[in-house]
Amino acid sequence: MERTPRGQSVQLSAVPLDLAPLLRELLFDRLETVVLTSATLAASGDFEFLEGRLGLGGEDSPVTERQIFSSPFDYPSQCLFGIPTDLPEPREDEVGHGAAVVQIVSDLAYASDGGMFVLFTSHASLRRAAAELRLVLGTRWPLLVQGEAPRDALLRRFRQAENAILLGTDSFWEGVDVPGRALRALIISKLPFKVPSEPLTSARLERLAEEGQDGFFHYLLPHAALKLKQGFGRLIRSRKDVGVVVLLDSRAVTKRYGPMLLGGLPRAERVVGTWSQVRTKCEDFFARHGIGATV
Numbered sequence: 038m039e040r041t042p043r044g045q046s047v048q049l050s051a052v053p054l055d056l057a058p059l060l061r062e063l064l065f066d067r068l069e070t071v072v073l074t075s076a077t078l079a080a081s082g083d084f085e086f087l088e089g090r091l092g093l094g095g096e097d098s099p100v101t102e103r104q105i106f107s108s109p110f111d112y113p114s115q116c117l118f119g120i121p122t123d124l125p126e127p128r129e130d131e132v133g134h135g136a137a138v139v140q141i142v143s144d145l146a147y148a149s150d151g152g153m154f155v156l157f158t159s160h161a162s163l164r165r166a167a168a169e170l171r172l173v174l175g176t177r178w179p180l181l182v183q184g185e186a187p188r189d190a191l192l193r194r195f196r197q198a199e200n201a202i203l204l205g206t207d208s209f210w211e212g213v214d215v216p217g218r219a220l221r222a223l224i225i226s227k228l229p230f231k232v233p234s235e236p237l238t239s240a241r242l243e244r245l246a247e248e249g250q251d252g253f254f255h256y257l258l259p260h261a262a263l264k265l266k267q268g269f270g271r272l273i274r275s276r277k278d279v280g281v282v283v284l285l286d287s288r289a290v291t292k293r294y295g296p297m298l299l300g301g302l303p304r305a306e307r308v309v310g311t312w313s314q315v316r317t318k319c320e321d322f323f324a325r326h327g328i329g330a331t332v
Contacts, residue, residue, distance in 0.1 A: 054240055061092030065099060077211075077266045079105055081297045086259035108303055110273050116305035117281040117322040118269075119315035120290055127227045127286060135162060138226050138285055139169045141312060142202070145222055145283065148320045149328055151178040151200030152280075153222040156210055156268050158229050160184065163204050166226075170202070178202050183209065195219065211267040216274040221281070221328055222319075223272045228286045228298065229264040230257055254294070262298050269302050279326045281319045 053059065065071055073091075080086040084103055088094035110116075121141070125133035142155055157163040160183075167182045174180065179201040181191045188208055192215070195201045199219045203209070210229065231238045233252075242252035265284075272280045282305065289295045290309055308318040323329050 052237060054237075054244055057090060057092030057094075059092075065091075065093065076270055077263055079301060080259040080262040080266075081300045086263070110276060110278075110303070112273065112303040112305040114306075115276075115279050116273050116303065117318060118302070118305040118307045119281060119283045119319060120287065120307070120309045121283070121285065121312040121315045122287045122290060122309060123311045124285055124287060126288065134227075134285070135165055136169075137312075138162075138224075139166055139173060141283065141285060141316075142166070142170060142224060143173050144312075144316055145224065145281075145319060146174065146178055146202055148316070148323055149222040149281070151198075151202055152218065152220055152328075153202045153224065154209065154213075154215075154220060154271055155202065155204045155224045155226060156271075157204065157206050158227045160206055162226065163206055167204055170204075174202070180204070209271070210264060211270075213271050214274055215271070216278055218328070220272060221279065221323075223269070223280065223282045225265070225268050225282065225284045225286070228261055228284075228288055229268065230261045233257070258294055258297055262301055265298055266301050273303070279322075279328075281322055283315065283319070 073087075078084060078087050082105070084100075085094065088098060088100060093100050124137045124141075127134045138155075142153070146153060155166070157166070163183065167180065170180060179194065179198045181195055181201050181203040183191065183203075183205040185191075186194075191203060191205075192213065195203050196215060196219050201219075233239060233242060238257075241256060245252040245255055269282055272278065272282055289298050306322075308315050320329075
């Protein structure tokens with residue numbers, strides 16, 4: 038149960054822990070042919086996680102064909118992917134990491150002249166960053182913040198401004214299409230792991246434990262890999278798009294599960310190092326493509 042922010046009523050919600058048997062019985066087993074297609078169906082290069090969630094996995098899987106097609110985009114030349122390794126880890130130093138996010142957004146905004154999405158994993162971290170960025174950036178670039186206007190209105194203003202900075206959470210990680218130079222920089226503030234203490238996630242992890250499975254590797258990690266891929270995909274939307282993606286979470290390269298997160302991402306040019314090194318590479322990339330702040 039959840040009490041509303043105003044505390045005037047209590048809301049009770051219920052959801053199945055496992056939709057797989059329902060989907061199998063009520064949908065897939067009743068149809069002769071089903072084609073599932075998306076740019077982000079595969080986690081870490083295979084469909085195992087998705088098939089399990091949809092009731093299509095196991096020895097009796099009805100899946101007859103699986104295909105992963107290469108991207109039509111030339112990612113090595115269209116996109117630079119940077120991972121700074123000298124930032125505080127989000128879980129160990131939340132305040133320090135938040136300060137680093139603000140600093141890097143500011144640094145990259147000057148390099149790209151705005152045109153930036155910053156994706157967060159929580160509304161609280163978004164609000165803190167928005168407050169700090171207003172002090173740091175002033176009015177040089179339009180700062181658009183999720184929650185301060187409807188989603189469609191924010192996207193419309195972002196496209197029209199061509200140099201805005203948009204801060205968003207869940208609804209901006211997927212289903213957002215901004216082709217062209219209006220979006221040329223994407224910052225992912227943190228790896229998008231689900232919060233284990235969230236009631237539904239906690240219950241699903243508990244069930245996996247009862248079945249003798251590792252909840253992190255069988256649920257949290259593949260889910261994060263899919264969402265990271267969705268977030269990354271906001272940047273390059275056509276063959277003419279160019280830009281940089283910066284992931285502000287070094288766990289992607291320092292933890293043993295890192296390759297599972299990064300393995301499914303597009304093969305962009307990659308730079309891993311200090312923020313100073315990543316920043317220099319970003320500035321060089323922007324210069325090559327005629328992108329840069331006007332003084």
